[in-house]
Amino acid sequence: MEADAIKIEHIPVLSEALAEQITLPPDGVMVDTTIGHGGHSYLFGKNLGTKAVLIGLDVDKNAIRAAQSRLKDLTCKVILLHSNFSQIAERVHEQGIDKVDFILADLGLCSAQLADAQFGLSFQADMPLDMRIDKRLKTTAADIVNKTDEKSLADLIYKFGQERASRRIARLIVQQRKIESITTTGQLASMVCRALRQPRQKRRLRIHPATRTFQALRIAVNDELENLKQLLVSVPGLLKKGGHIAVISFHSLEDRLVKINFKFNEDQGIYKIATKKPIVPTRGEIMKNPRARSAKLRIAQKQ
Numbered sequence: 001m002e003a004d005a006i007k008i009e010h011i012p013v014l015s016e017a018l019a020e021q022i023t024l025p026p027d028g029v030m031v032d033t034t035i036g037h038g039g040h041s042y043l044f045g046k047n048l049g050t051k052a053v054l055i056g057l058d059v060d061k062n063a064i065r066a067a068q069s070r071l072k073d074l075t076c077k078v079i080l081l082h083s084n085f086s087q088i089a090e091r092v093h094e095q096g097i098d099k100v101d102f103i104l105a106d107l108g109l110c111s112a113q114l115a116d117a118q119f120g121l122s123f124q125a126d127m128p129l130d131m132r133i134d135k136r137l138k139t140t141a142a143d144i145v146n147k148t149d150e151k152s153l154a155d156l157i158y159k160f161g162q163e164r165a166s167r168r169i170a171r172l173i174v175q176q177r178k179i180e181s182i183t184t185t186g187q188l189a190s191m192v193c194r195a196l197r198q199p200r201q202k203r204r205l206r207i208h209p210a211t212r213t214f215q216a217l218r219i220a221v222n223d224e225l226e227n228l229k230q231l232l233v234s235v236p237g238l239l240k241k242g243g244h245i246a247v248i249s250f251h252s253l254e255d256r257l258v259k260i261n262f263k264f265n266e267d268q269g270i271y272k273i274a275t276k277k278p279i280v281p282t283r284g285e286i287m288k289n290p291r292a293r294s295a296k297l298r299i300a301q302k303q
């Protein structure tokens, strides 16, 4: 499964918009904090010269392997590191580099990760309920749904999933886990569907009923919002004057953090925001790559 999943093509989102906005000097230094399959990095890397450096980070070792293969023909120096982007400053300084021209974060998941049973992320297929992208983490989604008390579980689903039926879902999970532990994505998805099958919810749903609960658990397991905050705090100290930070986010909790951080730094005279409104994909891009539909790109330039 692992080898098959890695072969699933990941189409980089908003890459044309990024290329229009960002031009790197031929000897520039770029950090792709979410290297994934190296799609975005390849687009920038192919224009870089032999003196340029491309540092790629990812918490998923398989992604690092896929990026290695994608980027093997680049002429610039490529350094790929199995690391959380919350530690970007340490990773960059370890390379003897003080400041960089461009930092990119394309948040969320690669298509291959959703399909790969080892990550246990999908409600479309039955997989062990795991959700750790970084296998060095200790707590799985199964640990959370089987061990967290009802109120904390409902709060988590509400806070990270913006799920209004969080209390109903948490109540059913707690009832059901007394009968049998919840160990698969299929079990959890069908429980959420049962909890939501109330008259009020009978209207046709645009998204799968388990989407918000799964998002909440994934954010909690991988500490996604704290990692993003840490990344955003580190970036101003790493960018050269005139350098850019670009963040592609896929849900409003992430986008809000980026928006607030950019505005704060602009008010301090540290950034100039290049995207007053976030750039979103065209209808054409969404048709070709439905995963792009919720993407938002924000860019700021260091002053």
Ligand SMILES: C[S@@+](CC[C@H](N)C(=O)[O-])C[C@H]1O[C@@H](n2cnc3c(N)ncnc32)[C@H](O)[C@@H]1O
Binding pocket: 010, 011, 012, 013, 033, 034, 035, 036, 037, 038, 039, 040, 041, 057, 058, 059, 060, 063, 083, 084, 085, 086, 106, 107, 108, 109, 110, 133, 227
């Ligand atoms: C949407 S994919 C990136 C795809 C990439 N831009 C491309 O074109 O192939 C997001 C990647 O970020 C990684 N990731 C998620 N959170 C991370 C974190 N805190 N630190 C480093 N990598 C992370 C995931 O493992 C995944 O490979």
